[in-house]
Amino acid sequence: MRVLVSTYGSRGDVEPLAGLARRLRELGAEVRVCAPPDEDFALRLAEVGVELVPVGPSARELTLAAPPPSSLPRYAAELIAAQFERVAPAAEGCDAVVATGMLPAAAGALSVAEKLGVPAVSVSFQQLDLPSPYHAPLAYPGRPFPPKEKDNDVLWDLDVEHVNALFGEALNGNRAAHGLPPVDNVRGYVVGECPWLATDPVLDPWREVPDLEVVQTGAWILPDARPLPADLVAFLDAGAPPVYVGFGSMPLHAAPDLAEVALRAVRARGRRVVLARGWAGLAPAVGGADCFVVGEVNQQALFARVAAVVHHGGAGTTTTAARAGAAQVVVAQAGDQPYWAERVAALGVGVAHDGPAPTVESLSAALASALSTETRARATGVAGTVRADGATVAAHRLLDLVARERRPVSA
Structure with a gap:
């Protein structure tokens, strides 16, 4: 056939x-x-x-x-x-x-x-x-x-x-x-x-x-058996679970400074960050020991080791984060992404950010909610129901x- x-x-x-x-x-x-x-x-x-x-x-x-x-x-x-x-x-x-x-x-x-x-x-x-x-x-x-x-x-x-x-x-x-x-x-x-x-x-x-x-x-x-890079594993092992920030294939014309905003917002919550370049080439002007930048990576393995996932709300990323039991902050950019943001909020597994261009304050507030004990427990519970x-x-x-x-x- x-x-x-x-x-x-x-x-x-x-x-x-x-x-x-x-x-x-x-x-x-x-x-x-x-x-x-x-x-x-x-x-x-x-x-x-x-x-x-x-x-x-x-x-x-x-x-x-x-x-x-x-x-x-x-x-x-x-x-x-x-x-x-x-x-x-x-x-x-x-x-x-x-x-x-x-x-x-x-x-x-x-x-x-x-x-x-x-x-x-x-x-x-x-x-x-x-x-x-x-x-x-x-x-x-x-x-x-x-x-x-x-x-x-x-x-x-x-x-x-x-x-x-x-x-x-x-x-x-x-x-x-x-x-x-x-x-x-x-x-x-x-x-x-x-x-x-x-x-x-x-x-x-x-x-x-x-x-x-x-x-x-x-x-x-597609089950992903690719190992995480050794230097990324070392970063993950060196402290508490970080926050992942990635926007996949989005060009981010509405939020050109998103890398800097995200880094400052995550730091405001006392967390380290894993930043995915994506098609927009996200990278901070000045990084630091608390920031690790990745390209193509096994998200299934990575999301299982982070405290929260900040993303654009693509169907695939939403599903992968949900299966991993990671709390989510969805900063929808276009298309069906506001719908997925609504679903994440309705299920109680994360937060739908208001608008495509977050500020440090708005993203930090969304992360505070996503990182709450209640939201993370709900995310863990929903993970077992995803087929x-x-x-x-x-x-x-x-x-x-x-x-x-x-x-x-x-x-």
Whole structure:
């Protein structure tokens, strides 16, 4: 069995795919992953024996460039075209396609599967992509929703209009060029009738809605056996558990001095700090013996040894911190991150910071709450409820899907 997995996005979009790919390969499947051509993505996939098929521009370069909202349709058109140019050849001979990542890229990958007659699954790593009366859709840059509109059903109808305006022409132009009929509801096409939600049901509980059969598999987690660097271990061993500060793939345009703010806020709480560079290249102007700066590192192992995790609120980081039992302070920057901040606060495992640009005082106050005995005890308790088998569940469901598609129809 051969499976093609396609995405376009940041590390948080690629890391879960490595977890799925590992389980699929353990079950005997051959896996191909189409993703942005960033070196760290290729290295991570290579660790599970999967070669990266590069598609589109560097996700890191595109993120850090912060193109204006007006350029979104142009970039989307390029991403959709890239799916037909690069994903289609990679999907030849495959038995199933898994599509995720940015909506236009997923639309292109699903179109490729449709063209080849291959069964496909649409996957989301957070529920805000899926229409529901219980939450509003995420607004696209440059296309805000009416501030006074609170009816979620109305907002989802507006979302259909926005998505069609941004991506419809590019998608249907490419579909026509490959002999496919036009799509009149791009979001509906991507979501489909039975999307998969690859999140933990405790951290991200899905409430059933009519006409949408959501399969919540649990988060796709790649077990990380990489040892922590010796000098980092020595730092951890030299004192009380520090506070981790890292913002992953975020460019941090709203908080350019975040490294200095975080260092001072953590020191104000009498703690040492582990600072992750991330895509923004976080580093203090002047460090000290109480500050250790890391690059790529095993977060699963590191988070188990820290007192709290200060982060941006990506789905992957939130889940990893929750599994480790670390208290969290979420300083949301964009997209679905405010939602994850709300979930962390609602579960009592941490604090949702108010706004993307903390001050020393505001971050120190948030840390005081996160480091409280009550919050840390709650974080420890929730850790034992977070599932670790999401990738296994998804891999078996995918194998079952292919088996059903292959089964002959009775006369």
